[in-house]
Amino acid sequence: MSDPVLEAESLTRRFWDGDREILVLEDVSFRVGIGETLAVTGSSGSGKSTLLHLLGGLDRPSAGTVRVGGQDLFALGEAERGTLRNWELGFVYQFHHLMPEFDALENVMMPLLIRRQGRAEAQEAAEEMLARVGLAERLRHKPSELSGGERQRTAIARALVTRPSLILADEPTGNLDDRTAERIHDLLLSLNRELGTALVVVTHDAGLAGLMGQQFRLLEGHLEAG
């Protein structure tokens, strides 16, 4: 395997419901190399979102480590973890989470402006990424003026515009009809190939999972092949 962009080692996450322990993930380990793809499937409540939150540094494991680009996420302070997250990771969710008052171009420019990149440069990069996802003609449309598939493509452009080494996607097409979902799957994979961005998806969708290089299933807190 090439150098890992993501390593999960012995991840365990438990929650407490009063004095009752809920063990959601137990001893979960895997690696994703540069430009590789991985799917995690599992039934509702199996812990897919919990795993993704740990991988993105949004939640802390009860035990175990997550390394992004070789750096232990939870050994870092809050600010450093935020910086690593901003520079190395892109997130795509089932619901696009675009800002309704801004158009597609402004939404995609936002992560670059937050990084204090110059406006002209941010606009150029955002226009290029929107063109890559097939939305060159929709730059000035607000989310409410875009179709569901176009909104999701905008969200993908926003996740990729910072050129992260890894995209974490949570049911990226869960909200779309089959045909639109298939187009988004193709888009995610072609961007993975073109840009070399590693991709981790958690999904119910066996079709999407089947397109990924590594496939795992969460079952009773454990990660199983297939």
Ligand SMILES: Nc1ncnc2c1ncn2[C@@H]1O[C@H](COP(=O)(O)OP(=O)(O)OP(=O)(O)O)[C@@H](O)[C@H]1O
């Ligand atoms: N903060 C929390 N406190 C207590 N229990 C939690 C918490 N977060 C998640 N859980 C529990 O952990 C389990 C896994 O939840 P998670 O959302 O990761 O599942 P999922 O596989 O993503 O489900 P779905 O496919 O329905 O979105 C569930 O039983 C959930 O109730």
